[in-house]
Amino acid sequence: MCDKSKTVLDYTIEFLDKYIPEWFETGNKCPLFIFFSGPQGSGKSFTSIQIYNHLMEKYGGEKSIGYASIDDFYLTHEDQLKLNEQFKNNKLLQGRGLPGTHDMKLLQEVLNTIFNNNEHPDQDTVVLPKYDKSQFKGEGDRCPTGQKIKLPVDIFILEGWFLGFNPILQGIENNDLLTGDMVDVNAKLFFYSDLLWRNPEIKSLGIVFTTDNINNVYGWRLQQEHELISKVGKGMTDEQVHAFVDRYMPSYKLYLNDFVRSESLGSIATLTLGIDSNRNVYSTKTRCIE
Numbered sequence: 001m002c003d004k005s006k007t008v009l010d011y012t013i014e015f016l017d018k019y020i021p022e023w024f025e026t027g028n029k030c031p032l033f034i035f036f037s038g039p040q041g042s043g044k045s046f047t048s049i050q051i052y053n054h055l056m057e058k059y060g061g062e063k064s065i066g067y068a069s070i071d072d073f074y075l076t077h078e079d080q081l082k083l084n085e086q087f088k089n090n091k092l093l094q095g096r097g098l099p100g101t102h103d104m105k106l107l108q109e110v111l112n113t114i115f116n117n118n119e120h121p122d123q124d125t126v127v128l129p130k131y132d133k134s135q136f137k138g139e140g141d142r143c144p145t146g147q148k149i150k151l152p153v154d155i156f157i158l159e160g161w162f163l164g165f166n167p168i169l170q171g172i173e174n175n176d177l178l179t180g181d182m183v184d185v186n187a188k189l190f191f192y193s194d195l196l197w198r199n200p201e202i203k204s205l206g207i208v209f210t211t212d213n214i215n216n217v218y219g220w221r222l223q224q225e226h227e228l229i230s231k232v233g234k235g236m237t238d239e240q241v242h243a244f245v246d247r248y249m250p251s252y253k254l255y256l257n258d259f260v261r262s263e264s265l266g267s268i269a270t271l272t273l274g275i276d277s278n279r280n281v282y283s284t285k286t287r288c289i290e
């Protein structure tokens, strides 16, 4: 059932306000992850920032809360150029965006620090990287400085368009769409799923935005780029945005439906919201696992 007067933010906050107090009441020592997945431009960053502010208002006095996008872990511009060269025959890996174009060593280091498994157990902060998509005419680059978060981290919000996508075991699972350039991307996806959403050490709540028409991504992503250009005066042209989104379509085709159906992003519970092109909610489902 869906209440048309409620926004995506109303639903997500209701969901978090149900599960987070229960999490704290049980005296868990490990951080709680909030994984947030949805197609590009669907509003993950927009909503995450408001979730972050809401949680800071409620718990910020006593708890440490971090927020990052998987986009913040993109390779530096220089390293992306090297990847372009290394995979020069793979069109999907030319430029940032898909699994394989992130700095996995950095992601692993940040996770180790959050779990206090690093070589410096007396460290009292973790630095989350920041990525600037406007650099190099919209190709992007890592910002020189990141954001410091106090350790131990109690809640960590991580958002990304492919969080929860499960890679296909080639040769075991049959899938006609797993061909050509997607073979490399699928192989890269294992690193992410093992580290994040299939990692048994991580306890998480999942929030998923989905849509009945994946072509909505083109409009959403254009809106996002126009906003970026109005803020910082540079970014991609509309044609570049179209070509950019085209590179993601094979991944949506390969993984998205199974992922959304599985409602398995969060190890504790998953909220799935169907949103239309105006981001009005047309369906809502909650799956509680624990």
Ligand SMILES: Nc1ncnc2c1ncn2[C@@H]1O[C@H](COP(=O)(O)OP(=O)(O)OP(=O)(O)O)[C@@H](O)[C@H]1O
Pocket (backbone or CB within 6 Å): 008, 038, 039, 040, 041, 042, 043, 044, 045, 046, 047, 071, 160, 161, 220, 223, 224, 225, 227, 279
């Ligand atoms: N609920 C909303 N109401 C109004 N504007 C919104 C809403 N959600 C998103 N937007 C706007 O739509 C654009 C895309 O949103 P956002 O950047 O949050 O998407 P995203 O899912 O994080 O995309 P990406 O995966 O590409 O980073 C932005 O310009 C944002 O300000």
